[in-house]
Amino acid sequence: MTNSAFPIAFVSHGGGPLPLMGDVDHRELVDACVQLRQQLPDTPSAIIVISAHWESRGFAVTAQSAPPLLFDYVGFPERTYRYHYGAKGHPELALKLRSALATKHIALRLDANRGFDHGVFVPLMLMYPEAQIPVLELSIDRGLSAREHLIFGQKLAAVLPPDVLVLGSGFSFHNLPAFFAPKNTKSVAACADFNAWLNDTLVDPSLTAEARLNRLDHWSDAPQARFCHPREEHLMPLLVCVGMAKAPAQALSFSVMGYGAQHYLWL
Template sequence: MTLPTLFVPHGGGPCFFMDPNGGPPDPMWRPMEDYLAGLIASLPERPRAILLVSGHWEESAITLHTGERPGLLYDYYGFPEHTYHLRWDAPGAPGLARRAAGLLNAAGFETREESERGWDHGVFVPMKVAVPDADVPLVQMSLRADLDPADHIAIGRALAPLRDEGVLIVGSGMSFHNMRIRGPQATAPSAVWDDALSDAVTDPDPVARAARVTDWAELPNGRFAHPREEHLLPLMVALGAGGGDPARRDFRDVVLGWTVSGYRFG
């Protein structure tokens, strides 16, 4: 069975885990938490592994984490002390990392391996919600630091065979990510951007879809939404891996005054 591919919002820092006693998050984050918590049950079958690309890891060449038991990288600042002791102890999947590297190499992309870096919060924060028992192996893949949208779509295309091998391909970022503006003043312009992005992402013609999303900065409020596009590029990978499958927006909400969405391909 072919698994879909996903682009998910990963929230803000450890937003779902701010209560040291394990209580629910701020109500603002509850719809996103509920969406993430339902991801695995929404799939046609439980994945044997996850390949995830986060907006928080960039390398000059696409790099795959080959560690067997990665630690966590608490790459956020100014949060309560207990959030720097969160755990998510899923195993790595070095065999999958090397299979993915082989597919990318065959498509002409340079790859590297890395085994020491911890999983950043673009990985463990959403996955701790989606897979709370940490019982699905995971490989993290970096972005390429040039942030070329067309190449990241092509990277996703190269990885598409993994979908038939029980691997869930996930892009983890934020569809809106402008840290300089928050609150009500962001909501209306971010909604205009979100509608334009969603129209491009869900274009029924996969060729037009890829072209329109490649030109994301030309969409209304594109650079307002992403002064720097590292949180959008994981969407390109998920879109590319989705191939010609139908695309839909399966999450939308307002957090921090930002209108944000999640997408599914297949």
Template structure:
């Protein structure tokens, strides 16, 4: 009887130990799975302003500076991002061109500003492996592209990013727009890039929803918003689901006020928005920025949070 009782106790102990180990392994498995889950990163369009003005405390850029510095992080969890693909209006090429070095110096592509604006640093790393993968995916989609390890990051990259993420600890791959300014091609570029969002890689478009240099000079503080109709069109398009969004943006230049907002052959600042809209997925986007520069030029920013 003593032997039987001892054996029974041993069996119970072994069972308890076994169940404890099993529970620990199950718990470890599920908590590990949670840790390994990657949140879908957003696609975001931001306005980068005039040259380095948002970085200089310019009073006319105050609303834009505050949005980039304080508001973007409320919509984008920077801590979750693995990298950023940044499409800039200030790089136009005949084929999609992708920055592909481990580090890129800054390219100060503006003129006539204070000396300190040519000494800025933004030392976020590049990501050659991601650049190669983007090149591969674009090629698979029939979109001509090339890698460029030499060109610096222009102010379409470093001006907004110095405000959005001053710690410069998220890798960035800069991407050009196309000189042909074809809206359907730009939308399809975004469609191809959208798959990277599933890996926690955000896609940011940096341009301006309104960009007419002549009117910037002549209609400041005019007491009226010169692009009200076109801004309303952009909001309708970007807050529509994928099929309608593509249809509307493909004929953006036929809309009221379109060519006054982005003159013929000078729509490079709109192209990043069309890329981001293409990367948005099936669901409607959300307007997260709507502000009037000098009370005359309405600027809008958009985000696509989900991907389906």
């Protein structure tokens, strides 16, 4: 069990809209999203998504009643720019979070213009296609400090209502040149080495919460860390989730475009 009253999940959201397009290299990811969804509540009061695709100075949250979709990818078929996900926003909850986090000495900026990027609408279209649950998107801090995101997760967990669902949306492996280069045994093995370290860190019940946080604070010392994450923005939502949960996770492993990837779940 987590130290919070709400479920937390981290999803590796795949490449742009490819999971929604029937792409064969994302089939396992889609199946893992369906499997993950079966373990999550049907009707949380709100879904809070921390997206790797929104970087801001400090932390920010969407604060409008009906955010549009932000098609923040290029070079895909025209139909992928006509997706619809009609979930409402939750400006009242955004205001409450800002006030509550201020008491924890965390500034949360309200953004009344931001739409839901593909780090939000792709996993939600797979997991909650009915779009009946209000959604808030949270940014990551563009400084990309591991410690700051772990601390933010700890503070956020202390102020959230007990009936929300938290989704971190990033990617456990995010080396774009490697995805599109010819596969070789060295690069696939490098990904496997980092994945093994990540799973040991997040899943091993013998690790204390303090040891887990310390390992993630120094994630770049892990085997093949900088090959798997030349830039670490896709890890930051995961660190927020770990900061919130503290307890060990369950891992759902699969393959995307020839490389191993994970979703993680804390119930």
